[in-house]
Amino acid sequence: MDSRDKLERLFAMFPGIGPRQAKRFVYFLLTRNSGFTSELALALSDLKKNISQCNSCYRFFPNDGNTACQVCRSVNTDQKTILIVEKDVDFENVHKSGFYNGRFFVLGGLLPILEEEPAKKIRARELVAEVLRQAETGNLKEIIIALSLNGEGENTYQYIKGILQPLTQKYSINLSTLGRGLSTGSEIEYSDGETLKYAIENRK
Amino acid sequence: MDSRDKLERLFAMFPGIGPRQAKRFVYFLLTRNSGFTSELALALSDLKKNISQCNSCYRFFPNDGNTACQVCRSVNTDQKTILIVEKDVDFENVHKSGFYNGRFFVLGGLLPILEEEPAKKIRARELVAEVLRQAETGNLKEIIIALSLNGEGENTYQYIKGILQPLTQKYSINLSTLGRGLSTGSEIEYSDGETLKYAIENRK
Amino acid sequence: MDSRDKLERLFAMFPGIGPRQAKRFVYFLLTRNSGFTSELALALSDLKKNISQCNSCYRFFPNDGNTACQVCRSVNTDQKTILIVEKDVDFENVHKSGFYNGRFFVLGGLLPILEEEPAKKIRARELVAEVLRQAETGNLKEIIIALSLNGEGENTYQYIKGILQPLTQKYSINLSTLGRGLSTGSEIEYSDGETLKYAIENRK
Amino acid sequence: MDSRDKLERLFAMFPGIGPRQAKRFVYFLLTRNSGFTSELALALSDLKKNISQCNSCYRFFPNDGNTACQVCRSVNTDQKTILIVEKDVDFENVHKSGFYNGRFFVLGGLLPILEEEPAKKIRARELVAEVLRQAETGNLKEIIIALSLNGEGENTYQYIKGILQPLTQKYSINLSTLGRGLSTGSEIEYSDGETLKYAIENRK
Numbered sequence: 001m002d003s004r005d006k007l008e009r010l011f012a013m014f015p016g017i018g019p020r021q022a023k024r025f026v027y028f029l030l031t032r033n034s035g036f037t038s039e040l041a042l043a044l045s046d047l048k049k050n051i052s053q054c055n056s057c058y059r060f061f062p063n064d065g066n067t068a069c070q071v072c073r074s075v076n077t078d079q080k081t082i083l084i085v086e087k088d089v090d091f092e093n094v095h096k097s098g099f100y101n102g103r104f105f106v107l108g109g110l111l112p113i114l115e116e117e118p119a120k121k122i123r124a125r126e127l128v129a130e131v132l133r134q135a136e137t138g139n140l141k142e143i144i145i146a147l148s149l150n151g152e153g154e155n156t157y158q159y160i161k162g163i164l165q166p167l168t169q170k171y172s173i174n175l176s177t178l179g180r181g182l183s184t185g186s187e188i189e190y191s192d193g194e195t196l197k198y199a200i201e202n203r204k
Numbered sequence: 205m206d207s208r209d210k211l212e213r214l215f216a217m218f219p220g221i222g223p224r225q226a227k228r229f230v231y232f233l234l235t236r237n238s239g240f241t242s243e244l245a246l247a248l249s250d251l252k253k254n255i256s257q258c259n260s261c262y263r264f265f266p267n268d269g270n271t272a273c274q275v276c277r278s279v280n281t282d283q284k285t286i287l288i289v290e291k292d293v294d295f296e297n298v299h300k301s302g303f304y305n306g307r308f309f310v311l312g313g314l315l316p317i318l319e320e321e322p323a324k325k326i327r328a329r330e331l332v333a334e335v336l337r338q339a340e341t342g343n344l345k346e347i348i349i350a351l352s353l354n355g356e357g358e359n360t361y362q363y364i365k366g367i368l369q370p371l372t373q374k375y376s377i378n379l380s381t382l383g384r385g386l387s388t389g390s391e392i393e394y395s396d397g398e399t400l401k402y403a404i405e406n407r408k
Numbered sequence: 409m410d411s412r413d414k415l416e417r418l419f420a421m422f423p424g425i426g427p428r429q430a431k432r433f434v435y436f437l438l439t440r441n442s443g444f445t446s447e448l449a450l451a452l453s454d455l456k457k458n459i460s461q462c463n464s465c466y467r468f469f470p471n472d473g474n475t476a477c478q479v480c481r482s483v484n485t486d487q488k489t490i491l492i493v494e495k496d497v498d499f500e501n502v503h504k505s506g507f508y509n510g511r512f513f514v515l516g517g518l519l520p521i522l523e524e525e526p527a528k529k530i531r532a533r534e535l536v537a538e539v540l541r542q543a544e545t546g547n548l549k550e551i552i553i554a555l556s557l558n559g560e561g562e563n564t565y566q567y568i569k570g571i572l573q574p575l576t577q578k579y580s581i582n583l584s585t586l587g588r589g590l591s592t593g594s595e596i597e598y599s600d601g602e603t604l605k606y607a608i609e610n611r612k
Numbered sequence: 613m614d615s616r617d618k619l620e621r622l623f624a625m626f627p628g629i630g631p632r633q634a635k636r637f638v639y640f641l642l643t644r645n646s647g648f649t650s651e652l653a654l655a656l657s658d659l660k661k662n663i664s665q666c667n668s669c670y671r672f673f674p675n676d677g678n679t680a681c682q683v684c685r686s687v688n689t690d691q692k693t694i695l696i697v698e699k700d701v702d703f704e705n706v707h708k709s710g711f712y713n714g715r716f717f718v719l720g721g722l723l724p725i726l727e728e729e730p731a732k733k734i735r736a737r738e739l740v741a742e743v744l745r746q747a748e749t750g751n752l753k754e755i756i757i758a759l760s761l762n763g764e765g766e767n768t769y770q771y772i773k774g775i776l777q778p779l780t781q782k783y784s785i786n787l788s789t790l791g792r793g794l795s796t797g798s799e800i801e802y803s804d805g806e807t808l809k810y811a812i813e814n815r816k
Contacts (some may be wrong), residue, residue: 002674004660010652015640016633026659027700028627031720036658040622041656046615047638048646062614087640090392092697097397108643115673144407148391179385179406183399186387187352188294193301195387200303202298202383202406203348206470207454214448218433228423230455231496234468235516244418250411250448251434252442264438266410292435311430313437421694498800505805507812552815556799587814589791591798591807595760596702601709603795606710610791612757 004030026149042112056130057104059088071095071104080141082134084127084160086110086148094146103138105130110152110158118159128163137169142174149180228394229362259332261308262327263292275308278345282306286338288331288364290314290352298350306348309334314356315363322363332367339375346378353384412438422461464538465502466514466531479503479512486510488549490542492535492568494518494556495511511546513538518560519567526567544581550582556590616642668742670718670735671700683716690714692753694746696739696772698722701775706758715750717742722764723771726763730771740775747783754786761792 004026011022029037051060051147054069061069081102085091091104107122115121134140145160147153161175168175180198182191191199208230215226233241255264258273265273275281285306289295295308311326319325338344349364351357365379372379384402386395395403412434419430436446459468469477470516479485489510493499498536499512515530523529553568555561569583576583588606590599599607614639623634641649663672666681673681683689693714697703701715719734727733746752757772759765773787780787792810794803803811 003655003662003673004672007652007655008658010648010655015636021628023701027672029656029659030663030700037660040619041653043615043619043622044641044649044653044656046707048648049617050615051642060639062616062617087391087393088642093393093395094400094404097400099320099397099401126800129626129756144404146392146403148393149386149388150391176407177408178400178403179383180387180404181383181385181402182353183384183387183390184353184396187354188289188293188350189297189352189794192388193303196298196301196382197303198385199350199382200298200348202385203380204383205457208449208468208470211448211451211455213542214444214451219436229499232423233452233455233466234459234496240418241452241455244415245452247411247414247418247448248437248445248452249457251437251445253416254411255438262410287514292438319519323525434780493800494799501801501803502812504751504806505804507809516694554800554810554811556801557794557796558799559808584815586808586811587791587793588795589793589814590761590803591792591795591808594795595762596697596758597705597760598797599700599705604706604709604790605711606793607758608706608756609788610793611788612791 050189057091058108058126059091059104071199076101079134079138081132081144082140082142083146084143085146086153086156090146102144107147107156108161110147111156113151113155115155122156124159124163127160127168131164131167131173135167135173140171140173142176143168144179145175147177225324260363261295262310262312262330263295263308272339280305283338283342285348286344286346287348287350290357290360294350307338307342311351311360311364314351314355315357319359326360328363328367332371335368335371335377339371339377344375344377346380347372349379349381350379356404414445415601440456461548465512466497466516466534467499467512487542487546489552490539490550491552491554493554494561494564498554511542515564515568518555519564520560521563523563530564532567532571535568536575539572539575539581543575543581548579548581551576551586553583553585555585640789643672669716670720671703671716688713691746691750692758694743694752694754695756695758696791698765698768702758714756715746718758719772722759723768724764725767727767734768736771739772740779742777743779743785745755747779747785752783752785755780756786757787757789759789760816 007026007029008019008022010071011017011025012019015074017059034048052063052067053060054072056072059069066073079098080100082100082105083100084096084105084107086107086109088106095102105127107127111118111121119125131140131143134139141166145157147156157177164175168174179202180195181202182195182199211233212223212226214219215229216223254267256267256404257264258276260272260276263273270277273353282305286309287298287304287306288309288311289298289309290313292310295310298304309331311331312400313326315322315325323329335344335347347368361381368379371377383406384399385406386399386403390399415434415437416427416430419425419433420427437552458471460471460475461468462480463475465477467477478548486509486582490513491502491508491510492513492515492537493502495515496514499514502508513535515535517530517555519526519529539548551572553565557563563584572583575581587610588603590603590607591612594603620631620634622630623637625630632813636668658707662675664675664679665672666684667679669681670686671681678685689715694717695706695712695714696721697706698721700718703718706712717739719739721734723730723733731737743752743755755776757769759768769789776787779785791814792807793814794807794811798807
């Protein structure tokens with residue numbers, strides 16, 4: 001296979017990219033000057049060198065010689081709560097909202113319904129270890145599960161609740177999930193019954 | 205103008221219908237047998253005769269000789285709350301959800317930002333009159349404002365709050381809005397900051 | 409069933425209209441003044457009275473006491489060609505383009521693949537009768553089949569060709585179809601092989 | 613800037629890719645094993661080494677030690693025609709259709725209306741040189757312009773016609789464009805007047 005076909009094949013594995021757009025990518029690269037391609041190849045080679053994975057919350061962060069990321073190390077981070085998210089972009093979205101300043105944990109995925117090996121699909125063992133560590137040293141008071149409100153999110157929530165229960169009971173840690181109700185832009189006409197139920201219950 | 209052009213013009217005023225689809229409607233009617241068109245004309249003529257507007261909540265309901273609709277008249281309706289919605293379909297959606305069994309009030313619209321004559325755009329006087337009547341006779345304890353979460357909804361909410369304040373103070377009526385947070389199907393990655401704020405605050 | 413439900417049911421039979429939009433239509437009518445609904449009912453009642461079907465090309469036209477439409481009667485219409493279209497809007501589109509000034513014939517539909525009773529689905533007998541009449545009295549030289557370029561259009565084309573063949577042979581009438589190639593807005597990248605084939609063959 | 617930001621910035625320059633998807637790409641790469649990223653970097657570095665640009669038709673092709681691509685060199689290629697396309701994917705689409713077996717020329721772009729330096733935007737000089745070379749040595753009889761049917765395509769067509777005219781006159785070369793008419797899937801109802809005009813003119 002020539003390097004063009006190989007590149008097309010690799011780009012077609014990118015999220016949301018089909019064969020036709022992969023082909024466009026390669027053609028785009030061919031018509032750039034060679035500086036662009038070199039710069040891209042270099043940035044790719046550097047990526048894994050320059051980006052570390054935090055050994056506490058498991059998100060990726062710019063390598064600065066530390067094993068934990070800036071949020072996990074910061075003295076300004078509230079040590080009493082851990083907010084569990086599915087993936088790095090979820091962390092980024094909650095972090096940049098500015099309405100939460102505690103610790104995080106990135107699960108690395110969600111569990112499909114009837115998943116047979118849940119502990120291999122998400123960072124289950126790592127989560128238990130991290131909660132244990134924070135409970136013993138960090139005065140942990142609450143774990144907030146912040147997963148998407150769909151079938152896989154609900155399934156993952158139930159699984160996490162189960163594996164964390166021994167720890168939350170032993171250390172009296174509160175386990176909560178994000179509040180439900182109308183989200184910005186919601187229209188009453190199109191809201192589902194469950195959302196209306198929470199919106200009515202949580203009225204204020 | 206012939207009756208085909210006239211029909212096209214009238215159909216083009218229907219919500220969501222452009223000139224092309226209006227034309228298709230007329231063509232569709234021309235190719236039906238004449239029974240269909242007669243049935244439609246008859247149902248149209250009967251519509252206003254057979255449908256009344258409730259003099260209490262202002263929604264439309266099948267004419268049964270009463271001035272108030274079944275929900276407003278029912279002894280099973282909780283008289284202590286009124287839920288204010290924009291339009292009939294919002295009423296229907298909340299009603300069929302089964303999570304609310306109090307009274308309703310249909311405003312008949314939302315107020316655009318900077319609306320100069322708000323009292324003409326929505327049933328403002330009718331709302332004040334209805335709240336007064338329920339407060340004096342019905343033991344009203346709470347008014348729940350259930351409008352869409354967008355600019356016009358927020359604007360309308362502020363206006364309603366203002367005109368109801370004398371009554372809510374005098375009769376000690378609680379004024380609330382629907383709870384906010386993640387709605388069914390929400391993904392953390394795509395949730396806006398305001399929704400995340402409420403979701404974190406209202407966690408449970 | 410009350411007249412609201414009946415109207416919803418009738419509107420839901422309109423092309424492209426689902427139950428939700430049918431409901432909106434009725435709500436829209438309820439909130440209009442009663443003049444609007446009366447005007448609509450009247451226009452509907454008048455429709456079949458005021459619109460005739462041409463006994464030559466079978467399109468609908470404003471009733472003017474004639475049995476044939478203005479195009480079929482006009483002395484400016486070229487009597488040597490008949491262009492066969494599927495439906496009235498196709499007639500209108502070709503007519504208003506101004507690039508054809510011959511006679512028309514509206515088939516009234518297309519034949520699904522494997523249609524068992526083709527002669528009942530489209531105006532097959534009427535087409536044969538009309539071609540015969542034009543051939544005997546009108547000096548007919550060419551029949552242009554102008555159907556959509558999809559499976560049903562192709563299927564209908566084959567069927568029509570078959571039933572017209574005795575006449576076209578007997579009266580030496582030319583049978584043609586619309587030319588193929590790139591249509592306005594076509595991009596070479598996205599054009600299918602068949603279109604490219606015709607575009608290359610018909611280059612000029 | 614760290615290599616993650618740099619990669620995001622580079623990916624955001626890819627055709628059709630916005631900042632959010634660029635971020636997803638980087639996250640996708642971070643969660644692949646490092647073999648994937650290395651393979652991608654290698655394929656990128658190899659791309660310009662392994663792919664040459666044909667010095668005759670200017671398309672990209674796998675480097676095989678020749679200066680002209682397989683199509684330009686093949687003895688089966690009809691030397692009497694050149695088909696001019698905008699870009700490599702247009703070449704591929706026409707080539708794989710199998711309905712054309714002459715020479716090609718890739719312009720490398722289209723000219724925006726009012727483009728001030730057309731000769732810098734597309735391979736104008738190269739086209740003139742190639743046509744001259746084929747006219748003198750290859751017995752060239754026809755140049756087929758196969759550009760997209762939109763404003764830029766039309767503008768480019770006029771410009772090319774102008775710069776090629778001295779050659780086409782001197783060497784008696786025919787200059788043609790792709791045929792127009794209904795393309796596969798076209799519906800009569802939605803066809804524009806210009807397409808109907810060509811479809812009627814080119815009927816057969």
